[in-house]
Amino acid sequence: xxxxxxxxxxxxxxxxxxxxxxxxxxxxxxxxxxxxxxxxxxxxxxxxxxxxxxxxxxxxxxxxxxxxxxxxxxxxxxxxxxxxxxxxxxxxxxxxxxxxxxxxxxxxxxxxxxxxxxxxxxxxxxxxxxxxxxxxxxx
Amino acid sequence: xxxxxxxxxxxxxxxxxxxxxxxxxxxxxxxxxxxxxxxxxxxxxxxxxxxxxxxxxxxxxxxxxxxxxxxxxxxxxxxxxxxxxxxxxxxxxxxxxxxxxxxxxxxxxxxxxxxxxxxxxxxxxxxxxxxxxxxxxxxxxxxxxxxxxxxxxxxxxxxxxxxxxxxxxx
Numbered sequence: 293x294x295x296x297x298x299x300x301x302x303x304x305x306x307x308x309x310x311x312x313x314x315x316x317x318x319x320x321x322x323x324x325x326x327x328x329x330x331x332x333x334x335x336x337x338x339x340x341x342x343x344x345x346x347x348x349x350x351x352x353x354x355x356x357x358x359x360x361x362x363x364x365x366x367x368x369x370x371x372x373x374x375x376x377x378x379x380x381x382x383x384x385x386x387x388x389x390x391x392x393x394x395x396x397x398x399x400x401x402x403x404x405x406x407x408x409x410x411x412x413x414x415x416x417x418x419x420x421x422x423x424x425x426x427x428x429x430x431x
Numbered sequence: 432x433x434x435x436x437x438x439x440x441x442x443x444x445x446x447x448x449x450x451x452x453x454x455x456x457x458x459x460x461x462x463x464x465x466x467x468x469x470x471x472x473x474x475x476x477x478x479x480x481x482x483x484x485x486x487x488x489x490x491x492x493x494x495x496x497x498x499x500x501x502x503x504x505x506x507x508x509x510x511x512x513x514x515x516x517x518x519x520x521x522x523x524x525x526x527x528x529x530x531x532x533x534x535x536x537x538x539x540x541x542x543x544x545x546x547x548x549x550x551x552x553x554x555x556x557x558x559x560x561x562x563x564x565x566x567x568x569x570x571x572x573x574x575x576x577x578x579x580x581x582x583x584x585x586x587x588x589x590x591x592x593x594x595x596x597x598x599x600x601x
Contacts, residue, residue: 303527303564304520307536310558310566311516314547340467341558417549424551 301333313410316325319403323396328388334385335399342406349413362405369398381383432477437584439482441507442518445481446539446571450507453472453577455480468544480517503533503584507571509583510538527564533587534564535580543570 301309312319319338324332346354361378364372366382375382375396384402387395441447448466451458455468466482474533497562506523516538523536535557540546552558557565567583569576572593 300561302524303534303560304522304535306564307516307520307559307566311510311513311538344559345552357449411449414548414552417551420551421549 301330303335305330305333306337309334310341313338313341314408314414316407316411319407320400323400323403323415328392331383331396331399332388335403338406338410340402342410345410349416359406359409362409363402364398368396369401432453432471432475434477434479435502436479436481437581438501438504439480439507440485440504440519440522440539442485442515443507443509444482444484446507446509447484449572450481450505450580451480451575453572456597458482465500467528467564485518490522501532501537503588504530505535505537505580507537507539507569510540510568523564527561530580533584533591535584535587536560536566537566537569537580538566539571540568543568543573545577554579556586563587 299335304322309319309322312322319334321416322336324359326334343354343356346359350358370382375394381387382398384395384399388399439447439450441450444463444466445455448458448461451466453466455470458466460467461482464484468480469477470480472475503536504526507520508519512597523534526534538547546553548568548570552566560566565583565587567580568571569580571577571580
């Protein structure tokens with residue numbers, strides 16, 4: 293049985309996210325419409341899906357770094373927001389409960405990076421498709 | 432003969448019936464609300480498919496009675512129609528809270544030779560939504576596509592049996 297925890301979304305909501313991701317739509321508006329726990333769930337789901345696609349598209353060359361390196365480093369983000377908390381405390385799962393505005397901005401940027409990276413993985417496989425089809429025909 | 436029952440749910444009776452026809456070749460019962468088809472795997476095992484239209488769910492159908500017996504569910508919506516997606520979301524969320532059966536959610540497309548994303552991302556195991564829910568693309572009026580969707584659902588059932596230890600050697 294499915295139970296909604298603090299970091300999960302319902303399957304129907306995930307379906308909605310996939311639809312927007314594959315259409316190349318911005319997820320910012322959806323994030324604005326969700327409650328705090330669902331926003332954390334969205335971030336987690338987009339991360340898992342992007343990583344899954346990365347493993348398929350980049351195979352052994354996949355590394356988490358190729359997604360995270362495009363995100364603003366945490367110390368730099370904190371400095372831009374005038375935040376004096378420890379770096380390890382700048383986490384969406386924690387900040388979203390006492391400083392939701394700041395956490396949502398950070399999550400939005402991360403989700404945007406992940407969505408763009410996912411589109412890159414899709415593009416890689418689109419380019420591979422003719423070769424894959426050719427290989428299937430040979431076999 | 433052992434019978435397994437699978438529900439095919441869609442906002443469109445045409446989609447639901449196309450899927451059943453793709454698997455069973457013919458439909459034994461067909462009306463606005465429900466349809467029914469049979470597929471005999473061999474003389475000891477068969478699958479019964481119940482097509483259900485979600486437009487009529489509130490008025491005529493007892494979901495509690497139907498859903499309790501099902502081996503699994505295939506939920507179909509039209510990928511190019513946002514209203515169709517919106518219509519299945521509450522159904523899927525409602526079932527997620529009450530049922531443990533596996534669900535394959537299908538974004539139906541008009542031409543599977545040009546899916547919205549490359550096939551490699553979804554063709555074998557679908558896209559994971561939760562332990563009981565996977566998403567895939569398909570063209571439900573094509574028998575080969577319908578069979579792949581059914582195979583995915585059966586794989587989910589077998590994974591579950593394996594995890595429960597039924598396949599472990601003594």
